[in-house]
Amino acid sequence: TTGSGSVGIPVSVARLQTAGFVIDLRFVGNVSQTVRNAAAQAATRWEQTISAPLIPYHVIVGAGECGKGVPAVDTIETNVMIIIQTDSIDGRAKTVGLGGPCVLRDNSPQLTAMGTLTIDTADVAGLAQQGILVAVITHEMGHILGIGTLWEGIPSYASLASGIGGADPEFTGAAARAAS
Secondary structure: OEOOEOOOOOOOOOOOOOOOOOEEEEEOOOOOHHHHHHHHHHHHHHHHHOOOOOOOEEEEEOOOOOOOOOOOEEEEEOOEEEEEEEEOOOOOOOOOEEEEEEEEOOOOOOOEEEEEEEEEOOOHHHHHHHOOHHHHHHHHHHHHHOOOOOOOOOHHHHOOEEOOOOOOOEEOOHHHHHHO
């Protein structure tokens, strides 16, 4: 308002999640309660480790574009969506799980919007019995979030690692290493 006149300006306000970083778990197929519980524990670990909320991103992928058995997705994702399934990978005690990003946000630093995680059905019972199923899923979720998978090819990630392409690449992020 100025003097005898006033102007109305429309304002749109978006509310960011106050919870910070959130992982949205989506299970595909016949995923046991054991795997579901372990995935929830692993997601909580990452949610407690990463603090910043993400900017909403429109995820659009066709069925199978992110791997065998992964359904089509067309949604605005305000978190990181992880599609989890159990499937036969290569039999018992070989490759126990696979995880990686599928859709990256366009804005820098190109964080993952959606990733996939598959646990080998032949290994679920053994991993659970050994008490390491949560650790394996936490590890694979790390790949989805970009650890080791996005270090090469995206400059903002490559600057946080040394030895990329060698036998023993190492994360060099000072704050994260200090917190571990």
